[in-house]
Amino acid sequence: MMSKDTHKYIQALLQQHGQSLPAQQQALLAAFANSEMMEQAYAEIIRIQQRIMESWKENIDIADVKSKPLPVPNAQVGQPYLFTLDPAKAGLPALSFFDLAVPPESGLVYNAADFTLSGKPLTAGTFPLSFRFRVAASAEDAPLQEKVISLLVNADPKSLWKNLDSDTTDIYWKPDTDQARLAMGDKTLIVASKRGRSHAHEGRFRDDDFGAANLAGGWGIIAVADGAGSAKFSRRGSKIVCDAVVNFFKEKITNAHWADLDNAIVAAQTSATPDHQKTLSRLVIDYLGKAAYDAHQQLNAAAAEKEAPTRDFATTLLFLLVKKFDFGYFVASFMVGDGGMGIYSKDTGQVFTLGTPDGGEFAGQTRFVSMPEIFKDESFYRRFSIRTIPDFTALVLMTDGITDPKFQTDANLTKVEYWNALWDDLQGPEHRVLDRNAAQASQALLDWLDFWSPGNHDDRTIAILF
Structure with missing residues (x-):
């Protein structure tokens, strides 16, 4: 042959x-x-x-391996990373051997047993990974070839934000964070307020504020406010209105007023006739409406003193009164602006919203208690809410720095699944905020306010009675 x-x-x-x-x-x-x-x-x-x-x-196979991309997903500092290296899936020729050399400073390691690249990146940057290989067409003892792959490790987005101090010499300066813990009846109130990342990045002030107090006759008041970002002195405006409503009920509502309200609540609860309901509604509108208007007038006074327009002190205002009776809890609220208030009952799967957030034609628009028309049009009466409930898991007041990332839309404030998610997050293993007996509960709540939500970097304030 x-x-x-x-x-x-x-x-x-x-x-x-x-x-x-x-x-x-x-x-x-x-x-x-x-x-x-x-x-x-x-x-x-x-x-x-x-x-x-x-x-x-x-x-040809070696050149093919070196020329073809071998994609490796980007990583992020501090986030767990896991990638299985599969050259065949990437369309490379058959290989008789391959491994990956990884710079130790990347924080990742390669496991040749299961071809995985894993770990938690330590530093942002681009790291060269040495992909060493031998194509199937090569002899068993042929030298290994090398292909350098770039791994991009992105910085933790939070690390890109500066945290510049606000100007402590400013006439309206206030701390960039605030917190409080207060026994209120048989419940515990914790409140925390934190300057948003967008403000901290530029060294601007915290525009949110809050107020709370125990009042005569077993009543409690809780208020939160969000100063308008476009208003020059809104940081002062939010403090003025929170202090104003708290002091109004401390100083201008007498024991006789409280007795009238208590009697009206009991009468409405026991007989529920239209007259009793009207009497109760009238008193709630009278007391809370006057408190809101007093806050409005104090904004006017502050503006006059500063020789500035009242709109420079523009702020939202959400506040409520709460008291426990024999039949349960009575809650009355008033709301101007965005954010949210609600009564959440985890065991029964119920949520009752208190008020409807004000929205504008465009994103970020709302209405403010500094606007005189708030007290003149018929929508004023829709700003009040009254609710009686046997018990609750939590009574919550939030500025939009909380509602935007946690609820996304105003409609979702009525959906219990969003409240469940919020509650689970608050009592998760990373935070454990909801410990009524913990002296540091308000600090834990303040720490929780640092949660990351892409695109949501406004001031955050939340009050929880539980």
Whole structure:
């Protein structure tokens, strides 16, 4: 068989080089091709050709591996990372061996047993990963080839935000954070307020504020406010209105007023006649409405003193009164602006919202207690809410720095699943905010306010009675 192949090869070779083969030379060619030397030479030629083809295949595969991308997902500092290296899935030629050399400063390690790259990145940057390989076409002892892959580790988004101190010499300066813990009846109130990242990044002030107090006759008051970001002195406005409503009920509502309200609540609860309901509604609107208007007037006074328009002190205002009776808890509230208030009962799966947030035609628009028209149009009476409930898990007041990331839309404030998620987050293993007996509960709540939510970096204030 070899002699026949040898004969054909030599004949083709001679013709390729212009050597003619007349009939009388055919017998000579056959004998020449049949010689042992020519058969050995032909066999060596075939082996060399095979080596050439194999070497070409090896080089093509190596070049293919080096030229084709081997995608490695980006990582983020501080976040767990896990990636399984699969060259075949990336469309690379068959490999007989591969591994990955990873810079230790990346915080990641490669496990050759299961081909995984894992860990928790320590530093942001681009790290070179050495992908060492041997293609299947190479000999077992062939040197390893190398392909450098870039791994991008993104910075923790929170680390990109500066935390610049606000100007302590400003006439309306106030701390960038605030917190309080207060026993209120048989419940505990914790409140926390924190300057948003967008304000901290520029060294601006905390525009949110809150107020709370125990009042005569077993009543409690809780208020939160969000100063308008576009208003020059809104940081002062939010403090003015919270202090105003608290002081109004402390100083201007007498024991006789409280007795009238208590009697109206009991009467409405026991008989529930239209007259009793009207009397109760009238008193609630009278007391809470006057408190809100007093806050409005104090904004006007502050503006006059500063010789500035009242709109420079623009702020929202959400506040409520709460008291426990024999039949349960009575809550009355007033609301101007965005944010939210609600009574949450985890065991029964119920949530009762207190008031409807004000929205504008465009995102971020709302209404403010500094606006005189608030007290003049018929919508004023829709700003009050009254609710009686046997018990509750929590009574919550929030500025939009909480409602925007946790509820997304005003409609979701009525959906108990969003309240469940909020409650679970508050009592999760990372925070454990909801410990009524913990002296540091308000600090834990303040720490919780640092949660990360992309695009939501406003001031955050939340009050929880539980």
